[in-house]
Amino acid sequence: MQMSGAQMVCEAIIAEGVKTVFGYPGGAIMHVYDEIYKQDGFEHILTRHEQAAVHAADGYARATGEVGVAMVTSGPGFTNAVTGLATAYMDSIPLVVISGQVPLSLIGTDGFQEIDAVGISRPCTKHNFLVRSLEELPRILKEAFYLARSGRPGPILVDIPKDITVDIGEFNYPDSVHIPSYKPTYKGNNRQIEKAVEAIKKAKKPLLYIGGGAVLSNAYKLIRELAEKTQIPAVETLMARGVMGAKNPLLLGMLGMHGNYASNMAMSETDLIISLGARFDDRVTGKLSEFAKYADIIHVDIDPANIAKLVDVDYPIVGDVSTVLKKMLPLLDDVNTARYQAWRDILKRYDELHPQSYVDSDEVIKPQWAIERLGELVGEDAIITSDVGQHQMWAAQHYPFDRPRQWINSGGLGTMGFGLPAAIGAKRAYPEKTVINITGDGSILMNVQELITAAEYKVPVINVILNNHFLGMVRQWQTFFYEKRYSETDLSFQPNWKALAEACGGIGYDVTTKEEFDAALEDAIKQNKVCFMNVAVNRFENVLPMVPAGGALFNMMLPPKTEENGGEK
Numbered sequence: 001m002q003m004s005g006a007q008m009v010c011e012a013i014i015a016e017g018v019k020t021v022f023g024y025p026g027g028a029i030m031h032v033y034d035e036i037y038k039q040d041g042f043e044h045i046l047t048r049h050e051q052a053a054v055h056a057a058d059g060y061a062r063a064t065g066e067v068g069v070a071m072v073t074s075g076p077g078f079t080n081a082v083t084g085l086a087t088a089y090m091d092s093i094p095l096v097v098i099s100g101q102v103p104l105s106l107i108g109t110d111g112f113q114e115i116d117a118v119g120i121s122r123p124c125t126k127h128n129f130l131v132r133s134l135e136e137l138p139r140i141l142k143e144a145f146y147l148a149r150s151g152r153p154g155p156i157l158v159d160i161p162k163d164i165t166v167d168i169g170e171f172n173y174p175d176s177v178h179i180p181s182y183k184p185t186y187k188g189n190n191r192q193i194e195k196a197v198e199a200i201k202k203a204k205k206p207l208l209y210i211g212g213g214a215v216l217s218n219a220y221k222l223i224r225e226l227a228e229k230t231q232i233p234a235v236e237t238l239m240a241r242g243v244m245g246a247k248n249p250l251l252l253g254m255l256g257m258h259g260n261y262a263s264n265m266a267m268s269e270t271d272l273i274i275s276l277g278a279r280f281d282d283r284v285t286g287k288l289s290e291f292a293k294y295a296d297i298i299h300v301d302i303d304p305a306n307i308a309k310l311v312d313v314d315y316p317i318v319g320d321v322s323t324v325l326k327k328m329l330p331l332l333d334d335v336n337t338a339r340y341q342a343w344r345d346i347l348k349r350y351d352e353l354h355p356q357s358y359v360d361s362d363e364v365i366k367p368q369w370a371i372e373r374l375g376e377l378v379g380e381d382a383i384i385t386s387d388v389g390q391h392q393m394w395a396a397q398h399y400p401f402d403r404p405r406q407w408i409n410s411g412g413l414g415t416m417g418f419g420l421p422a423a424i425g426a427k428r429a430y431p432e433k434t435v436i437n438i439t440g441d442g443s444i445l446m447n448v449q450e451l452i453t454a455a456e457y458k459v460p461v462i463n464v465i466l467n468n469h470f471l472g473m474v475r476q477w478q479t480f481f482y483e484k485r486y487s488e489t490d491l492s493f494q495p496n497w498k499a500l501a502e503a504c505g506g507i508g509y510d511v512t513t514k515e516e517f518d519a520a521l522e523d524a525i526k527q528n529k530v531c532f533m534n535v536a537v538n539r540f541e542n543v544l545p546m547v548p549a550g551g552a553l554f555n556m557m558l559p560p561k562t563e564e565n566g567g568e569k
Contacts, residue, residue, distance in 0.1 A: 005134050005165040006031040008173075009098060012141035014041035015173050018069050020428050022047055022056040022421075026073025028113060029100030031165040033071075045428065045457055048449040050077050052421035054084020054097060055447070059422030061093050062408045063383060063429045065218065067148045068093070073100045075113030078159075079120070083415060085155050086124035090412025091239060092216055094153035096144045103163040104132065117159040126154030131161065134169040146177040151184030152303040153216055184302060188319030188327060196274075196298045196315040197331040203272035203296075205343040206232045209255075212239030212411065213277020213301060215404040217321040223276060224248065226325060231337035233347055235263040237278055239411045242401035252347060253356060256284040257547045258393045261354035261556060262347050264547070267292055268554040269346075275299045277321045280310045281412070290552035300324050354545075356397055359560050365514060367391065367466045367537045371398040373514070374436065374464065377521055382434040383426050385409065387419035387443030390472035393543040395438045417446025423461040424454050434462070434525060441467040441491055444532075448500070454530035455505025462524045463532050465497065468539045476542050480557070497534035506530040 003011070009032050013021060022045045025033040036044050047053040050072045057068030068088075072081045078099045088095045102111045118130045127147050129140045137160070144156040200206055214223055220243045227234050227250045234244050235255040244251040255263035267273070267284075273295045278284070285291040288310065298315040299307050307316045317324055358368040371394050374382075380402035386392040386409040401407050408426055410418040423437040444465055454461055471489040478486050498508030507529050509520035517535060524531045544559040 001171045002168055003171050004031065004035070005137055005160065005167050005169075006035040008137050008171050009141065009160070009165070010035045010039050010041065011171060012138065012173060013069060014039070016067065016145045018042050018067070020045060020060060021069045021071060022053040022060075022425065023071030024050050024053055024073070024077060026077045026100060026113070028074035028077075028102060028162045029071060029098075029160075029165070031162065032098070032100070032160075045424070045453065047421065047453050049447060050080035051083050051417065052447045052450045052453070054081045054095065055087065055415075055418050055421035056425035056428075057095055057097075058084060058088050058093050058418075059385060059408055059425030060429045061088075061095060061425075062422070063405055063426040065216075065405065066094070067145055068095045068425065069098070070095065071098045073113070074102055074117070075115050077113075078115055078117045082120060082124065085121055085157065087410050087413045087415045087418060088155040089124045089126065091212060091410065092153050093155065094148040095155035096148050096158065097155060098158045098160065100165070101130070101159045101161045104161045105163070107161065117157065121157045124155075125157050126152075128157035128159065130159045131164055134164050134167040137164060138171055138173045142174045143177050143179065147182070151182075152213075185304070185318045186302070186320040186323050188300070188317045188324040190327065192315060192317045193324060193327050194331065196317060197328060199272055199296060199298060199315060200230065200232075200274065200332065201335055204339065205270045206230075206272040206274060206340065207266050207270040208232050208234035209267070209273050209275045209278050210234055210240040210243050211237045211276065211278025214240055214243050214321050215277075217277060217302070218404075219276070219322040219325060220404045222322055222325040222329065226329060226332070229329065229332055230335050231340055231344070232274070233266060233344060235259070235266060237281070237284055238396050238409070240278070240404075241396055241407045242404045245402050246400035247402075252351065254396055255553075256281075257286070258397065258543050258545060260351075260356045260397070261545060261558065262351040264545070264553045264556060265350050266347050268552075270295045273297045275301070276325075277301060279306045285310065286547050286551055286553040290554070354558055357559055361538070364538045365511070365517065365535060367394050367468075367541055368398050369514070370464065370466060370517060370535055370537065371395050371438070373517060374438075374521070375400040377518070378434050378436065380406070382406070382436055383408065383430060385419045385423040385426060385435065385437045387437070387439040387446070388414045388416045389440045389443055390468075390476065390541075390543050391438050391440045391443075391466045393473075394466070397543075416443040419443060420447050420450045420454075420461070420463060423463075424450060424459050427459045427461050437461055437463045439463055439465055440472055441465055441469060441494060442471045451501065451504035451506055451530055460528045460530055462521070463530075465532060465534050466537050467494075467534055468537050468541065469494065470539060473543070479540070479542070480548070497532045501530070501532040506532065508532045509534065511535040
């Protein structure tokens with residue numbers, strides 16, 4: 001088939017089964033957008049900023065497990081997209097981002113809107129391509145989608161010069177990909193798996209340490225089966241919330257800097273860590289020299305570069321979590337679950353001693369209450385996105401996540417402004433589900449222009465702004481570690497949130513009481529329009545527990561006592 005490079009881009013997207021593309025046009029990619037206008041194989045969502053286009057594709061990918069696709073133009077169009085690429089890269093999210101580039105003859109001449117997209121994106125993409133001829137374009141597009149979704153997923157950049165998009169040639173889209181230097185290991189070494197199983201049977205205090213790779217591998221049913229079969233307690237990272245299910249009695253909770261007491265003490269006292277798709281991030285380990293000093297480590301990860309990168313590993317298993325667990329489970333049929341009873345009793349006592357708690361109030365809305373109330377009212381039916389800050393941690397601590405891909409947030413990069421466009425992507429993927437973006441008064445303004453996108457395309461995401469008139473997490477650190485010098489964190493000067501939502505085609509609610517919270521959420525769901533719920537919360541509330549930066553995981557700043565744990569409410 002003879003067609004232009006621009007047509008080839010559209011045909012490849014259709015061939016890969018992509019239903020929705022997010023983007024923003026410009027000069028260098030104009031030929032591709034002209035073909036988008038003519039085709040009907042996929043829809044295109046025009047965001048109002050290139051960063052938001054990539055975040056929306058990211059949210060779509062996290063919610064579905066499929067490859068998200070975004071398009072941007074050259075120069076500032078591409079540089080605006082870099083934050084989205086880096087966000088996806090840190091969390092291993094499969095994306096294909098297609099950027100326009102100046103014509104081949106202008107590359108290296110400082111042409112108008114020329115930028116070295118390949119050079120800039122090299123540290124924050126799994127792989128990137130500069131297309132140098134029309135003949136290689138179909139192969140590169142096929143490889144881009146393959147690389148994005150295979151092995152450890154990640155974002156792929158395809159940078160296409162403008163003259164290639166207008167050139168005419170033969171379109172032969174490959175059926176398969178063969179890259180000799182890229183052969184991901186999925187199965188895991190049988191002998192290593194057998195050794196790991198023996199270690200599990202000998203351990204007295206084993207612990208399942210579940211990371212975001214378990215979500216990417218779609219391994220949650222196997223992990224729940226492993227926990228049920230062995231009766232080994234489990235902890236989840238920020239990226240793994242929902243894998244075990246909030247009601248699972250074997251789930252201790254989230255661990256790490258803002259993990260709960262039982263989870264962090266379990267990691268500190270375990271004698272065997274069974275790490276499934278986790279990478280021992282610094283927010284989990286705390287002070288490395290004090291981390292899990294008494295434990296042997298089983299580390300299952302599809303990326304060999306992650307194995308033993310930060311901690312010494314006794315049983316390294318390179319492979320896909322799902323594939324490895326399918327081999328491991330039959331070998332654990334004879335495991336003695338009673339062996340771990342004393343360990344479970346210790347951890348139960350830790351949870352009773354310091355449960356995940358807070359002091360509620362009848363005078364002011366506590367942000368923790370707002371999160372818990374969301375869980376009570378929409379629970380497992382909703383998809384929750386978040387921005388970054390205190391509200392993100394409160395959501396991870398207090399929302400009852402029931403399944404993987406229910407919780408969508410920027411973990412590794414910590415990108416403010418992620419939540420709203422990610423919610424748009426998730427809602428476009430699952431229009432029948434309630435999608436709620438839990439955000440803060442600082443984060444929401446980072447990509448607030450996407451309210452217009454949501455209104456135009458009738459994407460009714462609900463933005464719950466936990467408004468404390470601060471850059472909350474930075475303020476918290478200033479309180480604890482900078483003698484309350486609140487340097488440039490006071491956000492007292494704010495827009496009229498209700499009017500702002502309405503000006504952008506949505507609706508708004510000002511919420512100051514618990515009764516107003518319930519009424520606003522009920523009405524927002526019924527109205528079926530993009531909205532702001534501006535929730536006035538306690539200004540100086542802190543996210544606790546907290547492990548100070550560089551501190552040992554077992555040295556936690558704990559929340560105040562409540563009636564439930566022996567204190568006064």
